[in-house]
Amino acid sequence: MFTSRRLRLGATALTLTALVLGSAGCGGTTRENSGTDAGGAQASGAANPDAPIKEGLKIAFLPKQVNNPYFTTADNGGKEAVTEVKGEFKEVGPSEASASSQVSYINTLSQQGMDVIVTSANDPNAICGALNQAKAAGAKIVTFDSDTKPECRQIFVNQVTAQGIAENQVKLISEQIGGEGEIAILSATANATNQNAWIELMKQELKKPEYSKIKLVTVAYGNDDDQKSFQETQGLLQSYPNLKGIISPTTVGVAAAARYLSGSQYKGKVKLTGLGTPNQMREYVKDGTVDAFALWSPADLGYLAAYAGAALASGQITGAEGDKFKAGKLGEFTVGKDGVVVLGPPTVFDKNNIDQFQF
Amino acid sequence: MSLTDTGVTERIANTSPPDAGRPRRRLTERLLAVRELSLLLALGALILVTMLHNDRFLSSQSIKDLLLGCAILVILAVGQTLVIITRNVDLSVGSILGLVAFATGELFLAAPGTPWPAALLLGVALGAVCGAVNGGLIAVAKVPALVITLGTLYAFRGIDYYWAAGQQINAADMPRSFLRLGNQTLLGVPVLFLVALVVVAAAGFYLHSYRSGRELYAIGSEPAAARLSGVPVGRRVFAVFVASGALAGLAGVLYAARFGTLDAAAGTGLELQVVAAAVVGGVAIFGGSGSVFGAALGAVLLTTIGSSLAVLRIDPFWQQAVVGALILAAIGLDRLLAARMAARLRGRSARGA
Amino acid sequence: MAHDSLYTAPPSGAVAGRERGRLAGLRGALGSWDAAIVAGLAVVVLLASVSVPNFATGRNAQFLLLDLVPLALLALPMTLIVITGEIDLSVASMVGLGSTLMGQMWLSSGLSLELICVLVVLSGALLGAVNGVFVTGFGLPSLAVTIGTLALYRGLSFVVLGDQAVADFPADWTDAVVQPIPGTSIPVMVVPVLLLALVFGVVLHATPVGRALYAMGNNGEAATFAGVSVARTKFWLFVASGAVCGLVGVFWTLRYASARGDNATGLELTVVTAVLLGGVSIFGGRGGLLGVVAGVLLLGVLRNALQLADVDANALTIVTGTLLIASVVLPHAVADVRARLHRRRQRAQLTAS
């Protein structure tokens, strides 16, 4: 009996796999073509720089997850821009940062006939299919903060070039530790696209002669989880007695690290810099745990992304290299290679200027 | 393993109760000792290995970090133990902690002047209320705790998210005195850990030497019999969930004090660690036996694993796997002991267990 | 003659009569759950299609069903397992591990994708077998075991693929799984789901094994005495669960064109919710597959409709939790009320007679 049952189960499993393959075999290609056709058509349309920004555009923001202060700020920036162009703003998103739930939201949005979807990808590939479908349904796709594969969107609004970040961070830490000693990096999740890109470039940057005395000993991952980052910092300091400085290019990580340092014997001795929001870091900058850290303005990022989306939807730009568009108070921007628009160099915060910022 | 064994797993899966009378307590005594001893050994071995790799692991600083790290988990584990002993489980503790932690932050935002003891009390109260919701649904509607607390795990977290709506509370928003509570030490021992110790001691003493405490074991051991011997089962279970909620609330406030930065996601997925701590600590998942001391040790062990992995520079991804393996090992050990004892008892009386 | 004794008791006929009524009532209360859930589904669909714009469209149906495939698949073996009084909380982790295994194999081993898919399903079965061994072989409570493997497998799935996400699967494959049946808006994946549902449905409701499942869910010992191999049956259930998880892992990976460690995190809660919503008793021994399928659909439709209606994600979390609680509290409440009514009517009859 049971053997026969097992057989039956095994059999079904196999037949099912076969089915999947079978369905894969037939007509998969046509699907693919249609998908890219749609996307391609939009992209290859001619841009008309003088086209006015349409009114009443439906622009939706889909962050990695709602409940994340960073994205809340960014989305508010976007909202400001959308109201400026007299569009309808909407923010939706999953409560946990997972690609799969982002997909179902993208589906929902294209279902609702959005003109522009501005999103930050939890996974560069996972949401591509959905985005392409949305594109096919006539939506313009703008990504910000974390990009997808270029072919899945028209514009990626980059907070700052990875190069910019790398240079900035290395420069900061070097100044703080006096140009020599061991440093470590406390990153977010191990498969966060932008984080890894930055870290790569930081390694390049460190090869430069002026940083020759600085040694990067390890990269730790705090998974953008406060407690984990806290423990990882603690681990770093124990495993590397001579550690002089830590770079944490993630808002969660840098805050946790700062908190650990401020409560420990290493306060002030081990330098910390990274990317953090003034509100989180204000205390630690004031109590001397942190000399200086950097960040772009998430609000501006959202603001720019919204404008880029509006420009796309109005036919001002197509996402082709060289297209130019005006982004309200931020002035004019030019679309770079692969449809990347760069916000600009990050702002550095320290004792003197931190109180001027509220986000 | 014979079929009947698996047929009646949960009856066998228990070890013996922690308290057996003075005169002849060898057997039960030993079984208990085995469990707590093996935990201590594991802990010792772990620390030793880590130290050999890096002597700073036992520096006063990192010991402080360790104690600080485990305090919150210990408190939650105690609450969970109370619940599990009565043959229930509370999966909503993580969400309650998150909710309370955020509420504490909000409190300080709304009324910056609030003295921290008041915040503490309010937090505990809020936790107790959440616990009462669980307990009410379970004790009154006669619905399995697993399901209810699975539901409230969603619900409480949802309320938390809804309330927070993406906003974050930062250390700067909370009074220094309160934050100090999180990092301050007394004679080199973190205050948080002292609080945890008090909780453990109190709960342990209560379970061991008070009638209502023993009744919790009775309920978990044989609910029907408990009812017949006049134990107010419904009331006790309800109370236990309120207690678990209150402890989660306490943990939440301490969490706020310790971590300073709070968003709605605080304590997500913690319930798994808490159950793990209790089970690893020898609390039989099907009720009736186990001690808060064991659970506390379990919590300490889990935390130590966490930080020593970080120190050993082992891929942090291994941590979760290790926790899982530990749970399996722990319940496996319980099963072994139970089987041994069953055999012994069969020897003792003509009829087999 | 002797056997007359069974019929002499005068009022027994009357008693039997009332008994019949009462039982019918009881069976109504319990058996009608399937009907209730199906009706509920119909109502929700109806309301949504009139009140929620863009809901009642082919495209939306396609999205909806596609999102439900994993949930539906996982719910099938879970139903059988819960009916035997066990539970498997490790399903989501097995899906994740399956996905990363697939990614790793695709990355490093030059095997063909067809072969890899089969291998993933088989390794899923293996993972399930591990659960099975711990539960039936060592006679450990499945709740504890699968909480352990929940952590273990998730940890391993991170270990397997570490810090990378494999995404370069052939486009025709990744497109194929999301493709609708030509000429319709029904995703092609629905076909295997229905097939599998049919298999599990038949096994549960029309085979000796199915009968055995209900028997052991209600009383494992009695089932053993009736010659049911409780342990072996449960073991194969866990294996089946694992295999299905492997299958879902394959689907998930292809659908999102991305194999990563955190795939399907937390899905186990939704699966359990769906199964309980489908009217399966968490105590085992009661429930049917039709109800579960309806439960899955209800859950999916509700979420989709609320999303389309721009309901906050956090509100969705609350809804899920509330649904879960309601699905277990309601039947009890209904049964309670019925019982009360009967007692009152009964008393009336007594005083009358």
Added chain:
Amino acid sequence: MSPDARGTKAPPLLVLDDIRKSFGAVAALRGVHLELHPGEAHALVGENGAGKSTLVKILAGAHAPDSGRMTLDGHPLLLRGPADARSAGIAVIYQEPTLFPDLTVAENIFMGRQPLRSFRRIDTREMNRAAERLFDRLGVRIDPSRPARGLSIADQQLVEIAKALSFDARILVMDEPTAALSGVEVERLFGVARSLCERGAAVLFISHRFDEVFDLCQRLTVLRDGAWVSSDRTADLTVDEVVRRMVGRDVASLYPKQDAPLRDTLLEVRGLSRAGVFSDVSFSVRGGEIVALAGLVGAGRSEVARAIFGIDRHDAGEVRVAGRVLPAGSPRKAIAAGMALVPEDRRQQGLVMELSVERNATLARRRALSRLGLLSGGAERAEARQWTTRLQVKTSRLAAPVATLSGGNQQKVVLAKWLATRPRILIIDEPTRGIDVGTKSEVHRLLSELAGEGLAILMISSELPEVLGMADRVLVMHEGRLVRELSRDEADETSVMFAATGQGATA
């Protein structure tokens, strides 16, 4: 002393008047009257389902009566829960023990009433001593500090009794306490009960064993179908009279085993052993023969049966069915070989109480009934109906949960389940435990019929009359060993008890 006399003079201690209780639509008690007098043991008898246990539960405060009055010392008595019953001085010994396996014996006895030290802490030492004292009174040795898990049924029952004694109750209710006890233990229990009576307490004793009833009690109340039938002094009653009142008519002689032609050996057990339970058990049963396995409870009889059927693995020895060796530890193979086991514990092992009569009746036949692995409801129903009608199971519907049946009918369903497998060997453990007199004789008639049809029957029974009446041969076990084999004419009360209590071991 003359308890009767005192009984008549003294005012009743507890009076139950017109007590009614119904569950859903089933009326369990329909106007019961009961008077318990101080210093008097009062018997409560009736068929299963007559409402005895419900009455006990009401006295224990576990159920609240729908209507009716209870008075204690003439004051109205209201029991809101078991706790109230205790404080009112009512102690109950339940039919099946209700212990906490994880707690120590002492804690089991004193749960909720543990002796306290300063700060209301539990005084464990004192608690254990108190437990020791109770056990001394009962003249048994049980370690108060050992966990209750693993205690033999008899020991569990003794702990229950100790519990009841521990709050020296004014009213002691005993619901078939002797079912699991050996003769010696029963005598001690009665001794305790009598001494309680002498101290002015009242005892309510429920049992199916008339010898015990007439031995212990001065008064006797009969219930039938939840209604009060009669209350008289036992002195004025005869067994037949009581039985007539219980079933409402005369009952034919109880044990009609006809001789059947003996066929060749079907079941053969050689040197069967299970460590710590039983050892070196060898015997054989032939077709058409009923062999009784006698002995005190705890002698290991049920364990032997379980091992033969494959529920437990045996460590040594072998079981042969019609000459072929039966693989150990597989009930499925045993059933396939034509063996059937009607277990000792009906509710736990014999039936799936929540499932319908039909499902239970066909549970062991589900494979045989399936075509190409598929079952058709029709086939099942037909099978179930055939056997339930043949055994005259009284049920409203085949789809009714078996839990709603009376004990006797439940036992018939178990029999139906096994007879449906058309076994060659029937092992039946305590065939008539907790079954009313009427059904008892039916079961016995059935057994001898089956023997007549050539089945080999191994019967385990604690009721001596049953053993002597039904068995062609009697095998007596003592402390896990087979100590004596008696032919039908050798076997009588003395010879069996002699062997069962171990004196015969040498012979």
